[in-house]
Amino acid sequence: MIATFLALVFVGCIARLLITGRRERTLPPGPPTIPILGNLHILPQVDQSHLKFTEWARRYGDIFSIKIASNTMVVLSSATAIKEIVDKSSWIASSRPPKYISILSAGGYHVLFACDTPLLRKIRKAIARFLSPAHAMRHSPIRSAESTQLLYELMTHPEDFSKSIGRYMHSIAMLTTYGQRVPSAASPNAQYFMELLHQSMRIHVHGNFPPIDLIPVLKYLPERWAPWLAISRRSRAQTAALHSEFTEVAISHVSSAKPEDDTARQGECFISYISKMRLSPEEFDTFSYSAFTLTEAGTDTTATYLRSLVLILAVYPEYQERARQEIDDVVGLARLPELADFSQMPFINALIKEVTRIQPIFPTGIPHYTTEDIRYKDYIIPKNTTVIMNIYSIFRNPDIFDEPEVFNPERYIQSEHGTRDGMDTDFRDNLIFGAGRRICAGESMARNTIQLTAMRLIWAFSFSSAVDPQTSRPVPRDLDFYEPGFMTTPHPFRCTIQVRSGDRREVILRAFDDAKEVLQRYER
Numbered sequence: 001m002i003a004t005f006l007a008l009v010f011v012g013c014i015a016r017l018l019i020t021g022r023r024e025r026t027l028p029p030g031p032p033t034i035p036i037l038g039n040l041h042i043l044p045q046v047d048q049s050h051l052k053f054t055e056w057a058r059r060y061g062d063i064f065s066i067k068i069a070s071n072t073m074v075v076l077s078s079a080t081a082i083k084e085i086v087d088k089s090s091w092i093a094s095s096r097p098p099k100y101i102s103i104l105s106a107g108g109y110h111v112l113f114a115c116d117t118p119l120l121r122k123i124r125k126a127i128a129r130f131l132s133p134a135h136a137m138r139h140s141p142i143r144s145a146e147s148t149q150l151l152y153e154l155m156t157h158p159e160d161f162s163k164s165i166g167r168y169m170h171s172i173a174m175l176t177t178y179g180q181r182v183p184s185a186a187s188p189n190a191q192y193f194m195e196l197l198h199q200s201m202r203i204h205v206h207g208n209f210p211p212i213d214l215i216p217v218l219k220y221l222p223e224r225w226a227p228w229l230a231i232s233r234r235s236r237a238q239t240a241a242l243h244s245e246f247t248e249v250a251i252s253h254v255s256s257a258k259p260e261d262d263t264a265r266q267g268e269c270f271i272s273y274i275s276k277m278r279l280s281p282e283e284f285d286t287f288s289y290s291a292f293t294l295t296e297a298g299t300d301t302t303a304t305y306l307r308s309l310v311l312i313l314a315v316y317p318e319y320q321e322r323a324r325q326e327i328d329d330v331v332g333l334a335r336l337p338e339l340a341d342f343s344q345m346p347f348i349n350a351l352i353k354e355v356t357r358i359q360p361i362f363p364t365g366i367p368h369y370t371t372e373d374i375r376y377k378d379y380i381i382p383k384n385t386t387v388i389m390n391i392y393s394i395f396r397n398p399d400i401f402d403e404p405e406v407f408n409p410e411r412y413i414q415s416e417h418g419t420r421d422g423m424d425t426d427f428r429d430n431l432i433f434g435a436g437r438r439i440c441a442g443e444s445m446a447r448n449t450i451q452l453t454a455m456r457l458i459w460a461f462s463f464s465s466a467v468d469p470q471t472s473r474p475v476p477r478d479l480d481f482y483e484p485g486f487m488t489t490p491h492p493f494r495c496t497i498q499v500r501s502g503d504r505r506e507v508i509l510r511a512f513d514d515a516k517e518v519l520q521r522y523e524r
């Protein structure tokens with residue numbers, strides 16, 4: 001009797017193991033699976049996933065599925081699939097894949113990677129209101145002042161342009177969240193922040209650490225055998241300490257601000273904003289911790305975009321020249337471009353869009369996770385499925401874009417979304433900012449910053465390939481000069497940056513001088 005029972009249990013276990021990894025019939029198609037692993041053995045490294053997913057999209061269609069043991073991933077490669085699944089079922093497609101390591105390193109409250117919970121929803125709502133287009137406009141004066149320091153640095157130390165762009169974006173993100181600026185990239189806190197930011201990205205991005213969520217027993221390893229656990233715990237402590245330091249300063253500014261300072265400081269930073277909400281001390285701590293992750297989200301993204309823009313301007317002198325003509329006609333020589341000028345710059349607008357199309361910052365977006373079953377066409381995307389938006393594949397689809405491998409801003413002059421005739425359906429301008437409820441909260445701020453900075457850079461400088469001191473020839477660069485990854489970043493590159501004329505130099509010096517009064521208000 002016992003022997004029969006044990007035999008049945010054994011057979012049951014084997015049968016279960018054999019169906020583990022098998023694709024359910026109601027799922028979208030995908031690459032053939034093998035027992036137990038599913039597609040795990042052919043899953044690409046994270047830095048290659050946009051390429052492999054694009055190849056699979058061409059073979060299996062705009063929606064395909066991948067099995068990772070018993071887990072399911074669905075990859076969307078069309079604007080329509082994203083709209084129908086992530087936008088329309090937003091309330092059940094807006095969590096993130098649960099990751100033990102995220103909880104260990106950020107208590108589950110890294111806004112970008114946190115699972116959907118009632119408290120997270122409250123935090124995101126506060127962030128979304130704070131960064132709404134109207135609110136984001138309140139940061140215009142300080143953003144404009146910060147950009148004059150960027151121009152000044154590029155004029156005086158052009159070889160450090162990448163560092164200057166990094167400082168500029170970090171300063172804007174710090175001002176937005178903590179009301180404090182970062183006057184120098186060499187400041188110890190700025191350097192420490194960058195270290196923590198890169199550590200945080202390593203921790204949260206899938207594939208860098210062993211698959212603890214797939215093999216939960218790995219959680220219980222002693223730290224000496226599992227350095228990833230130690231790194232994650234340390235990251236949490238380091239982040240909390242730096243965050244407390246920033247918050248203390250922000251709070252002291254808020255409490256010492258006089259009513260007449262309102263437009264200068266009070267109400268401008270996120271910490272100040274949430275200090276006016278009626279939050280319990282515990283809630284305040286969690287909300288304010290999200291300020292740190294907000295600073296992370298705002299720092300590297302826009303900086304990466306601006307570095308791409310510089311690379312592309314240097315690679316394509318003909319487009320640079322056309323953008324210059326446009327800006328010179330509208331702005332002239334006597335002043336810097338302002339955000340209000342942007343509506344008269346169709347070509348620069350097209351250039352900005354084409355830079356994001358050719359090298360989208362997050363080529364496979366940031367994964368979403370379903371909390372209920374979703375029906376789409378004849379498929380069922382089950383609860384607890386990871387949903388990937390393969391933006392790269394959409395932007396490189398020859399059915400949608402003419403010669404998608406070619407950098408050509410002109411396509412956005414010919415049609416609003418740069419797509420072939422009749423292919424505009426369901427396209428929107430902000431696909432690179434994600435979809436549904438988790439769509440980028442900083443979109444408006446990022447757009448304003450990119451538009452203002454792009455106009456000012458093109459107005460002020462000429463960008464060209466660096467000259468090799470050995471051969472005295474320009475160093476050739478092309479659009480493949482990128483580090484593939486979760487975030488697409490140009491490899492560090494040299495570039496020749498020269499101010500376009502003496503008149504422009506004078507305007508920059510005067511603007512930076514005028515901005516100092518605003519900038520100094522935010523220095524501690």
Ligand code: HEM
Nearest residue numbers: 111112297298301302366433434435438439440441442446
């Ligand atoms: C070019 C610049 C930027 C790009 C391409 C970008 C892109 C993204 C993407 C793809 C997401 C995930 C959306 C999704 O899950 O569907 C995201 C989320 C987010 N972004 Fe951005 N972002 C940029 C700039 C910024 C800035 C400047 C800020 C803040 C100051 C910011 C704050 C956030 C936040 C808080 C989230 C989390 C939203 C959530 O999970 O609920 N981003 N961003």
